Amino acid sequence: xxxxxxxxxxxxxxxxxxxxxxxxxxxxxxxxxxxxxxxxxxxxxxxxxxxxxxxxxxxxxxxxxxxxxxxxxxxxxxxxxxxxxxxxxxxxxxxxxxxxxxxxxxxxxxxxxxxxxxxxxxxx
Numbered sequence: 001x002x003x004x005x006x007x008x009x010x011x012x013x014x015x016x017x018x019x020x021x022x023x024x025x026x027x028x029x030x031x032x033x034x035x036x037x038x039x040x041x042x043x044x045x046x047x048x049x050x051x052x053x054x055x056x057x058x059x060x061x062x063x064x065x066x067x068x069x070x071x072x073x074x075x076x077x078x079x080x081x082x083x084x085x086x087x088x089x090x091x092x093x094x095x096x097x098x099x100x101x102x103x104x105x106x107x108x109x110x111x112x113x114x115x116x117x118x119x120x121x122x123x124x
Contacts, residue, residue: 034058
């Protein structure tokens with residue numbers, strides 16, 4: 001079981017993704033904004049982070065930048081449906097900044113679980 005930090009400002013998305021990850025056997029904590037997510041990362045030290053890009057206060061790209069500046073090696077999976085208009089997609093930029101993988105919202109539970117499993121060390 002891995003410790004996964006989920007950061008997304010959409011309550012429905014957090015509930016759904018948390019349920020997917022918990023059913024796969026992971027311990028999940030969540031934050032509704034990037035600032036809270038960074039605080040939880042420092043306190044809890046998750047094995048993996050799943051984050052949205054477009055959020056108030058600190059967005060997903062800034063989360064990647066700050067964690068990489070701190071030399072945090074935690075894998076980050078970005079899930080994003082784009083901006084409110086659905087036209088601006090920054091997943092490529094997230095990958096260039098250091099996201100281990102990106103997915104477009106909505107994503108299938110099986111896709112997310114497979115990506116998470118591929119980024120975590122095998123259970124011992």
